[in-house]
Amino acid sequence: MSKQRPTLKDIAQSLGVSATTVHRALQGKEGVSALMSEEIRRRAMEMGYRTNYMASSLKRKAQKLAIAFPEPTLDNRYYYMSLWRGVRKFFREVSEFHVEPMEFYYPLAPGSNGAILREIYEHYAGEIAGLITIATDHPQSSYFLxxxxxxxxxxxxxxxxxxxxQRLCCVKAYDEMAGSLAAELLTAFQPKDLSARVLVTGNPVGSFAMLDQYYNMTGFESYLRAHAPGVTLQTTYHSDVHVSEQQLRTLLTQDPEVLAIYSTSARHTVMMSLLVEELGLQGKVRLIGSDLFPESLEALESGTLTAIVDKKVPLQSYRAAQYLFDHVIKGAYPPSGTIFIPPSVLLHSNGSADASQAFLR
Structure with a gap:
């Protein structure tokens, strides 16, 4: 006959403490000293104790976890649909647990993140056990977080x-590394005294600025200064992708010295790909795009994009959901306050199979 699995009471008796103390220590709850918590966890491991998280979760009411991301409409869909895809994938995988995701959409506009956080605070704060959202540098967002x-x-x-x-943790791309990778791709096979023009498009500045794009651009510029100082770098930054398109169009039609374009955003990646195709410049101007999604994959397969720096957006939101779930359900903490997801590079020469596999992860 197999040995009976140890219980909380068995662990408590072996240490001369209450079962409640053991439960609080194993769940990471307050009220137990760090020294005692460590001793309880060590003894539980020695005795072979394993928490049945699924059974315990079914005994209590559903844990509601709120997800607040921009709605994936129009050209917002390239990036934000990837965010939704990752978090939904995680909740499908843990559907057997007593967890209920609550989705909150909002338009991509100044203050809209803070407005949805206000709604969650005023109407749902008593219901939810956790929240996943994007980090937006806005006073109202800060206030309600x-x-x-x-x-x-x-x-x-x-x-x-x-x-x-305010946050348990932040999951983000290694943005400066992404920018450095893009610059390295553009200059890897060029002489160090290269004097061509390189363009950068995206939205790292202004009222709609994205901080990830700012650090991405910083990594790109730093690499070029160090490894290709002869390159002339010109930016076409704007929150309105159509304004950036007109700037790019003018530069591409008037300047034959343009070697390459790097986009720090998903929507600008689509825009520059379509523009280069329209102008018949495929293969003449190198294009490095950001993020992997159906439209960027298509541009890579057709040869319009030379490469994609994939910041693994679905994996970012998947991990954010995973760390929140583990904390709420298991009492576990993330390995760090900031978790970096390293980017990868997808080349046209890799073949679409590799890119497709990365897209499905």
Whole structure:
């Protein structure tokens, strides 16, 4: 006959403490000293104790976890659909647990993230056990994240590492590395005294600025200064992708010295790919795009894009959901306050099979 699995009571008796103390220590709850918690976890491991998280979760009411991301419409869909894809994938995988995801959409406009956080705070703060959202540098966002955190609601952020006092953790791309990789790709086979013009497009500045794109651009510029100082770098930054398109169109039709274009954003990647195809410049101008999604994969397969720097957007939101779930259901903490997802490079020469596999992860 197999040995009976140890219980919380068995662990408590072996240490001379209450079962409640053991439960609190194993769940990471307050009220037990760090020294005692460590001793309890060590003894539980020695005795072969394993928490049945599924059974325990079914005994309590459904844990509601809120997800607040921009709605994936129009050209917002390239990036934000990837965010939704990752978080939905995770919740499908844990559907057997007593967890209920609550999705909140909002338009991509100044203050809209703060407005949805206000709605969540005023109408759902008493229901939810956790929150996943993007990090937006806006006073109203900061205010309501602080209010939600004060109610003991753990928060995981995606994208930019802000509000360290309010959030459980932030999952983000290694943005400067992504920019450096893009610059290295553009200059790898060129002489160091290269004097061509390189264009950068995206939205790292202004009222709609994306902090991830700012650090991405910083990595790109730093690499070029160090390894290709003869390159002339010209930017076509704007929150309105159509304004950036007109700037690019003018430069491409008037300047034959343009060697390459790098886009720090998904929507600008689509725009520059379509523009280069329209102007018949495929193969004449190198294009490095950001993020992997159906439209960028198609441009890579056709040869319009030379490469994609994939920041693994679905994996970012997947991990953010995973760390929040583990904290709420298992009492576990993330390995760090900031979790970096390293980018990868997809080349046209890799073949579409490799790119497709990366897209499905």
């Amino acid at each position: 602080e209010k939600l955190a004060a109610k003991g609601i753990p928060i995981t952020l995606v994208g930019a590492d802000l509000y360290s006092e």
